[in-house]
Amino acid sequence: MRIGVLTGGGDCPGLNAVIRAVVRTAVGKYGHAVVGFEDGWRGLLQDRKVVLLNDDRNDRLLAKGGTVLGTARTNPTKLQAGLETIKQTLDDNGIDVLIPIGGEGTLTAASWLSDEGVNVVGVPKTIDNDIDCTDVTFGHDTAVSVATDAIDRLHTTAESHQRVMLVEVMGRHAGWIALASGLASGAHLILVPEQPFDVDEVCRTVKRRFQRGDKHFICVVAEGAEPDPRSMKLADGGIDEFGHKRFTGVAHQLAIEIERRIGKEVRTTVLGHIQRGGTPTPFDRVLATRFGTCAVEAAQAGDFGKMVALHGTKIELVPLADATRRLKTVPEQRYQEASVFFG
Structure with a gap:
């Protein structure tokens, strides 16, 4: 199997931990190849440089902020209009499964691709913690x-x-x-x-x-x-x-x-x-690592069109369509709980 990885949207502490876990699991456990697309969706739209990711055992990646693959924001309208181009780029690079790591915009694009028949497993990241269907996203802590x-x-x-x-x-x-x-x-x-x-x-x-x-x-x-x-x-x-x-x-x-x-x-x-810069906390390093490992396991099992999510202490899979249907915002009850300490 040949797995593609990209990081989209804003940078976030823990992205490199996900990349490391994807490579370690895919290459080290299953003998698959992993290809990194630079600069997020822009890299796929413009068929820019791709990087063959080896079984990198440099654990210092865990503590490195940002993303070694680079990232970029892409206008959603241009992204939706370019789905055929993205599919062609994936085909040209022999990608069997794509693992996009990102927030609302990236995961919405992943859902669009899934609807187009592309094998996708999404990984949620955002410091804002506003992705639905997961208790928390890495980077928030x-x-x-x-x-x-x-x-x-x-x-x-x-x-x-x-x-x-x-x-x-x-x-x-x-x-x-x-x-x-x-x-x-x-x-x-x-x-x-x-x-x-x-x-x-x-x-x-x-x-x-x-x-x-x-x-x-x-x-x-x-x-x-x-x-x-x-x-x-x-x-x-x-x-x-x-x-x-x-x-x-x-x-x-x-x-x-x-x-x-x-x-x-x-x-x-x-x-x-x-x-969102600098070294991720231990919690985010561990969560990001578990997300990356679970994403590869889902790809190995052929469980596509899903997003990895934290439920309690378990990492589980949820449909991308459910995760991107709405943003997870602060409920009024949580705000009222905090208001006891105002003043």
């Missing part, structure tokens, strides 16, 4: 750990200067990073995309905390959080080439409003891409 460490550090400087600190974390449509890092670090307020916020209520929460004698206020804000339009309007950034809304810095704009409305000094920290 690392992002939460990085954000939590940063917020822990901001507590001390905020308290020293009696300031309000807004910390913007990633989370375009889902607030899982904000929720987890905010709870873990003892933030005083968490704003997520799933729950529109009222700026006046935010200001009241800040004022109450200082009125009772506390010396600082930390608010974690997901990049996709939005205010109730009756209380504040964000600047319009338009749509990018991939069909995504361009964010204009919700934390910065909220900081201006808080200072204007209550006269309290506010500082903003945007963690940005450091959340």
Whole structure:
């Protein structure tokens, strides 16, 4: 068997651990060949360089962030229009099974290919943890750990200067990073995309905390959080080439409003891409390794059109169509649980 591998979308801690596990299992256990396509779907669309992946026993790949195959974002419309080109590239390279590793966009494309008769086994990755049908995706634990460490550090400087600190974390449509890092670090307020916020209520929460004698206020804000339009309007950034809304810095704009409305000094920290760069946590290394191994086992068994998923402590297979039907967002109940610690 000849297995193709690609990593699509944004980079994510743990991608190299998946690649390592796919190669070790496919080559070392079954004697299959593994071919890596560089730069994600773009590599398949343009028939770019392919790499024969050997049974690499360099365990340092486990600790290496990013992806050794490179990655790229591709416009979904162009991707769907190029399915025949992708199929031809796979045929030209003698690929029997494709293992795409990626988030919503990558797995949706994998589902399209599966519908076209291509043998596909998907591996979910995203720091946002917004892929449905799996308890968690690798990369999320690392992002939460990085954000939590940063917020822990901001507590001390905020308290020293009696300031309000807004910390913007990633989370375009889902607030899982904000929720987890905010709870873990003892933030005083968490704003997520799933729950529109009222700026006046935010200001009241800040004022109450200082009125009772506390010396600082930390608010974690997901990049996709939005205010109730009756209380504040964000600047319009338009749509990018991939069909995504361009964010204009919700934390910065909220900081201006808080200072204007209550006269309290506010500082903003945007963690940005450091959340998904660098060394993956042990949890993510292990989960990514298990995902990669399970993907090859599914390919060996001929169980295609599926995605590997974590259910409890087990790695199981779910239909790609089910996993890509909707995003997994923060339920209102989970947000209400966290709200006990607000203020």
